[in-house]
Amino acid sequence: xxxxxxxxxxxxxxxxxxxxxxxxxxxxxxxxxxxxxxxxxxxxxxxxxxxxxxxxxxxxxxxxxxxxxxxxxxxxxxxxxxxxxxxxxxxxxxxxxxxxxxxxxxxxxxxxxxxx
Amino acid sequence: xxxxxxxxxxxxxxxxxxxxxxxxxxxxxxxxxxxxxxxxxxxxxxxxxxxxxxxxxxxxxxxxxxxxxxxxxxxxxxxxxxxxxxxxxxxxxxxxxxxxxxxxxxxxxx
Numbered sequence: 001x002x003x004x005x006x007x008x009x010x011x012x013x014x015x016x017x018x019x020x021x022x023x024x025x026x027x028x029x030x031x032x033x034x035x036x037x038x039x040x041x042x043x044x045x046x047x048x049x050x051x052x053x054x055x056x057x058x059x060x061x062x063x064x065x066x067x068x069x070x071x072x073x074x075x076x077x078x079x080x081x082x083x084x085x086x087x088x089x090x091x092x093x094x095x096x097x098x099x100x101x102x103x104x105x106x107x108x109x110x111x112x113x114x115x116x
Numbered sequence: 117x118x119x120x121x122x123x124x125x126x127x128x129x130x131x132x133x134x135x136x137x138x139x140x141x142x143x144x145x146x147x148x149x150x151x152x153x154x155x156x157x158x159x160x161x162x163x164x165x166x167x168x169x170x171x172x173x174x175x176x177x178x179x180x181x182x183x184x185x186x187x188x189x190x191x192x193x194x195x196x197x198x199x200x201x202x203x204x205x206x207x208x209x210x211x212x213x214x215x216x217x218x219x220x221x222x223x224x225x226x
Contacts, residue, residue, distance in 0.1 A: 033214060042118070042203050042216035043158065056212035091157060101146040101207020101214055102165070107157035 002026070004094050004108035012114045013082055021077045021111045025094030032075050033105060034067055035091040043091055048100055049075060055100065082115045089113070117142065119206050119217035127223045133192045136220045138204030140185040147180050147187040148205040150216075151198075158203060161189070166209075194224045 005024040013019050025032050030051050035043035045059040052072045060066070064082075069075040079086055089112050093105035119140040128134055138147065146165050150158035162173070164180035164187060172178065175192045187204055204217040 035216075042219045044216070045214050048212045048214065050212070058211075058213060099145075099207075100212035101148070101205075102163075104160040104163060105148070105150075105158075105205075105214075106160070109157055 004092060004106050006090075006092050006108035006111050008111060009109065010112045010114075012116065014116050015082060015084060017082050017115075019079050019082055019113065021079075021090050021113070023075045023077070023092030023094075023108060025073065025075070025092070026106055027073075028096065029094035029106070030072065030097045031095035031100065031103065032069060033093045033095075034075070034077050035093070037089045037091055037110070046077070050100070079113075082113075084115050087113055087115045117213070117215050119204055119215060121202075121204060121217040121220045123220060124218070125221040125223075127225065128194045128198075130196060130224055130226055131193050132224075133190070134194060134222060136189040136191075136202050136204075136222070138187045138189075138206070138217050140206050140215075142185065142206075143209040144180075144182060144185050144206050145209050146207045147178075149178055149187075149189050150203045150205060151200045152203060153200040161202075191222070194222075196224050196226065198222060199224045 032049040034046040037043045048056045049069045064080045067077045089110040091110045092108045095103040149161040152158040180187045202220045
């Protein structure tokens with residue numbers, strides 16, 4: 001079956017612009033995570049969805065970051081007024097239904113965001 | 117919140133064993149282990165839930181001491197394919213966050 005997909009695979013933008021990153025989870029996976037990974041670092045937790053609602057968004061660095069999952073499947077991470085420090089690989093992972101952290105996470109290939 | 121892993125890096129010859137440790141300052145509900153190769157997404161290895169169990173498959177096993185908030189990953193008779201960066205991932209006893217550790221770079225040489 002299809003795995004987690006993320007689009008675009010690469011995004012280059014200019015400082016101050018708005019970007020949207022998309023994640024398409026595995027069918028039937030109600031849990032969805034967004035992470036940010038900088039070079040040489042581990043993935044940094046951003047937000048966790050259970051179904052349509054954000055069960056925990058405590059990892060979002062500031063109010064320029066926002067994520068939605070309106071129908072409980074595809075999720076979009078939105079970044080306003082991008083800054084050079086936002087450059088990183090953004091990873092999405094999905095899990096079968098269950099409490100956060102109980103099930104294996106299946107990762108997408110990531111979106112490499114470069115802010116010039 | 118980020119778990120601390122040790123060692124930061126290790127180099128092994130094929131066939132040697134290794135232990136990677138993960139320590140958290142928070143009470144944990146679960147510990148995951150993932151391996152990430154350069155330029156790729158993390159790949160799941162195993163999960164341990166609160167209860168102090170030990171798990172393993174093939175030559176990779178792990179333990180979880182919930183009282184000490186620590187987990188260890190054991191790699192035996194290492195193979196070249198084991199090379200990569202290993203991350204523990206933890207979910208706290210309360211809340212829905214998930215935190216990856218600082219990472220351990222493992223290199224297996226012939």
